[in-house]
Amino acid sequence: MSLLLMVLLYVTECVFTLPAPSRVFMESVDMRHVLKWRPLQAACSTAVQYSVQFQGEFELSVLNGSWVDAPECQLTSDPRCDLTFDLGSDSNYSLRVRACCGAATSAWTELGLPFNRRDTVLTAPEMSVTAVGDSLEVSFRKLPLNAAVQVTVWRRDHEAVVHWMPAEQRLLSVSGLQEALYCVRAQTVLQDQLRSDSTDKHCVSITGPDAPWRKPTAVSLSVVFTAGFLLAVFWCVAHCRPDRCKTFFRKEPLPHTLRPDWVIQIPMSPEEEELCERIQVCANPKTCPPEDLRP
The missing domain is CATH 2.60.40.10 (Immunoglobulins)
Structure with a gap:
């Protein structure tokens, strides 16, 4: 052995x-x-x-x-x-x-x-909360696999509402809220047996619903105003009288520094001067003075 x-x-x-x-x-x-x-x-x-x-x-x-x-x-x-x-x-x-x-x-x-x-040890999720019109958008950076997130939303003097979201979703939208200050907390839950610590309280203000007609109306008004302004400018230019246009579009004289202070003269030789000769025209040749008496 x-x-x-x-x-x-x-x-x-x-x-x-x-x-x-x-x-x-x-x-x-x-x-x-x-x-x-x-x-x-x-x-x-x-x-x-x-x-x-x-x-x-x-x-x-x-x-x-x-x-x-x-x-x-x-x-x-x-x-x-x-x-x-x-x-x-x-x-x-x-x-x-x-x-x-x-x-x-x-x-x-x-x-x-x-x-x-x-x-496994569950940690509190990384959460961010933003207000969009009359809605809250709660987003999470990273969540464990096969887990769920319990999101609690409440406002002062009102009962809290609990929302459940799977970890794969990463974004929860809570809409139809009134103008008030809302607070949010969340925690990760694994098969209803294991829970993480809750996040800190995040509070944001809801300013009211953002009407769906507001943006299209603002864009339409901007386009109409721009078109009207350009049309008015073109009409004024086309129908402006000369005396009126001169008052609006004055021709500014050249500055003194840009004016030429010299006179350009081109001298001409006597040979280049134009020679002129006086010619007398007579209707009747008999009445015309002799050539030697012509001035």
Whole structure:
């Protein structure tokens, strides 16, 4: 018996030459499940890599206790594994991780207790509230999967109204409100069993309904006013009398600095001057004076 035990210990030491990962724990917040462990402090010529497996009720009862590899966490150097989409039911899951360095591998280290996603920690949702006419628009930045949001709306001296919204919707509109100050609170609810803390109170003022005819009417009036103004300007220009137009459109004289203070004269030579000769025309040639007496 002792010889068999020594052989088993020898084989174990030969197979598992790396220490197993330690401090394995699950961090689950708002339905995001991340398995974490302490990085291995062992001498290794290459980077230490890790592999993660899980086992749920289906694997335990139907698949004869087999383990399933986490697809995104095989031979990874990151000492964490996001199992949000792998743990897809409300059953208990066993989880384990081991280290690898080249051909050497460590033993599996299992999570201390089985994990159930219903054990996640819900935080208060990130909420913003705006007033649009006679409506409140309540929007949320990020919500857990498979959860719902309970939104409570109230005004002073009136009973609060509770609205339910699925997490996939992200936006809740509450319409038909009167002119008053309304306040809103919200909390995340998971299967009516797990609730987050409530958000702080957000209060906004409702100023009344925004009539649907207001915007089209304003646009139409702007177009009619602009067209009338342009038509009046064109009519005035077309029917303006010259004396009236001069009063409106005066021609300003040139500034003194732009006026030319020199006179341009082009001298002409005597040869270029035009020569004129007086010619006398007579109807009767007999009465015309001789050519030598003509002036």
